[in-house]
Every structure is written in structure tokens, then in C-alpha cells.
Amino acid sequence: MTEIVHLEAADLEAMARVRDWVRLSCSLFRQHDVHFGHGTDNVWDEAIRLVFGALHLPAEGDDRLLDATLLFSERLHLLDLLRRRVEAREPVPYLLGEGWFMGLPFHIDSNVLIPRSHLGELLANELEPWVGGQVPGHILDLCCGSGCIGVAAAMTFPDAVVVLSDISQPALALAKRNVERYSLTDAHVIHSDLFENLGDYRGQFDVILCNPPYVDAEDMADLPPEYAHEPELALASGEDGLDFTRRLLREAPEYLSADGILVCEIGNSLPRLLEAFPKLSLVIPELEASPEDERGTEGVFIVSREQLLNFEG
Numbered sequence: 001m002t003e004i005v006h007l008e009a010a011d012l013e014a015m016a017r018v019r020d021w022v023r024l025s026c027s028l029f030r031q032h033d034v035h036f037g038h039g040t041d042n043v044w045d046e047a048i049r050l051v052f053g054a055l056h057l058p059a060e061g062d063d064r065l066l067d068a069t070l071l072f073s074e075r076l077h078l079l080d081l082l083r084r085r086v087e088a089r090e091p092v093p094y095l096l097g098e099g100w101f102m103g104l105p106f107h108i109d110s111n112v113l114i115p116r117s118h119l120g121e122l123l124a125n126e127l128e129p130w131v132g133g134q135v136p137g138h139i140l141d142l143c144c145g146s147g148c149i150g151v152a153a154a155m156t157f158p159d160a161v162v163v164l165s166d167i168s169q170p171a172l173a174l175a176k177r178n179v180e181r182y183s184l185t186d187a188h189v190i191h192s193d194l195f196e197n198l199g200d201y202r203g204q205f206d207v208i209l210c211n212p213p214y215v216d217a218e219d220m221a222d223l224p225p226e227y228a229h230e231p232e233l234a235l236a237s238g239e240d241g242l243d244f245t246r247r248l249l250r251e252a253p254e255y256l257s258a259d260g261i262l263v264c265e266i267g268n269s270l271p272r273l274l275e276a277f278p279k280l281s282l283v284i285p286e287l288e289a290s291p292e293d294e295r296g297t298e299g300v301f302i303v304s305r306e307q308l309l310n311f312e313g
Helices: 009-014 018-031 043-054 072-086 092-096 119-124 148-156 169-181 217-222 225-229 243-254 267-276
Strands: 098-101 104-107 138-142 161-166 187-191 205-210 256-265 300-304
Touching: 009 072, 018 043, 018 072, 043 072, 043 092, 072 092, 092 098, 098 148, 104 148, 104 169, 119 148, 119 256, 138 148, 148 161, 148 169, 148 187, 148 205, 161 169, 169 187, 243 256, 267 300
Parallel strands: 138 161, 138 205, 161 187, 205 256
Antiparallel strands: 098 104, 256 300
16 A cells, blocks of 8 residues: 655644644545545535544534644544545544434444434434334344444334344444443344244234345446445445345345334445336335435335235245
8 A cells, every 4th residue: 555644753743733634634535535425425524524533523523623732642643544534435434433324323334324314314203104103112223233223213113122233243242332322222133044934923023124235246346445444244246236125125024013014225236126027016216315325315124014915036
């Protein structure tokens, strides 16, 4: 890896204030065309998130702190993170060990995707009108990763039993940390390849939330370097991006309650799903565009157990 970020001792001595590091970060991000999309969408917000986050200051920044003087050890720490961001193209949430979802902080590392699912927008509205004013008794966060969706669901519906499952043991270890972070007593973390170890909940889930692997082979090959730090297991899903989703649609009915629904996000693989299974009646909710999410709003679908019983795929 070619060294890009280099400061002489005199430079470090001069880089005394918070604003000096924000300015340098902005310059380097712009100069070296780093890619955004993991919580920010521009050089300024990315610089603020990196510098303030590294100093354990408010993530959104605070003008009152821009002229604060940094310890020399803090400057060395910022230099290390800035090098990793620009030279290794590591996303800021991995550098900080923290990502945000629905306004809540979550422990994360490179064993899980960085939180950015549109399912949060549906949870913010308590899944209305699709749950019809009913409070779900059992909710499943399938492919839970860090557990951010399941934790948010548990906080949205505090009377529900929430199950978080994933095939990745390192991801589950992180999900457990996030469940414990919010002291959720009715949230249970289970290791499972799809529904393999969820037999005790057969026919019980009123809502299954899933942000599965859905990136097709062509898109995987074209992803910016930042995405190479995320686990391929959580991204890639075969030639057309639908390998996992096909299994999910076949197996989900057995685990949904009579009036249960599957709420799933498959990004730009959704048009291929609609084309492949035109008889499958899916609801496509309208979502507002998220400025840091270049995938746009398309990609989430909702389908009932009744519709899935007739699925052939």
C-alpha cells in the first residue's frame, strides 16, 4: 500500500486544533476521491464523523470544540485513522467501532455490515399500515448481523419477543453485545442457517424482518474499495443476487403466523425478483430517499404468508 498521508514532526506540532484535522481530512478525501455511503454522503460530514468520533466527541460535530487543542497522542491517533481511511479505504464506522441506526449507536466491526437499512424507516412508523394496528407478539430479525434491526424492533415493540439469527458466529457475538447494550430481556440471539435452528418458533412470527445478501456477481465485482471491508457473506448472493431470497420465500411461510408478514430489503435486485416471479403479489412501500444511500429507495418489499403459500420458485 502506497503511503499517501504523511506528516513531518513539525506538521504534527502545527496540527494543534480540532479544526486543523477536519480541514486536512476534507482535503485528503476530496484529493483521493474516497467513496461515501456508510453514514455520510460528502467530505465535510465524513470528516466531522471521523475526527469528532475518534475524539469521543458528539458524532454530528460541535462548533464550540473546533478550536480545542489536541494532545499529541490524540494527533497521532487521528493520523493513524486518517491513513487507514484514505490509504486502506476503511469506512469510518469500522475505524470507530460504532455505527448508527434509527438514531441509536451500535457496536460494529468488519464481521458485520455497517447499518444502513431502509427497514428502519418502516420501523419508525411501527410497520403501519401493514400490521393493521396490531402489536406483533413475535418478531424475527433474520440475517441480523450487528443486530441493529432486531434491537430497533424490540425497542419499537417492547412487548414483543424478538429473535435475532445469523449464520455467522462472529456476527452473533456482536449482536449479543448490542442486545446487552440496550438491556433487552425479551430479545434472543440464535445461530441459524436461515430457519434451520428456529424450529421452536415454527408458525409463531408475526413479522419477519430481513436484510439478506442480495448483491449480484456483476455488482460485487464493481463495488468501491470501501465495500471490500464488509463481509462478502453478507453481500453476495449468486449470479443474479437472488440465491438467498429464493430460499427465504420458499421457507418463510412455515415460520410465519397465520396473518404474518415478511418485510425484506433486497436493493437493486428487486426488479429481477419481480421479473422472475410476476405472479407473486408484493407490496412495495414508498420510502423517502436517504441522502447517504446511493441505492435509492427501491428495494424493500412486503409479502403476506398467504401470498407466499402459493410461491413457486
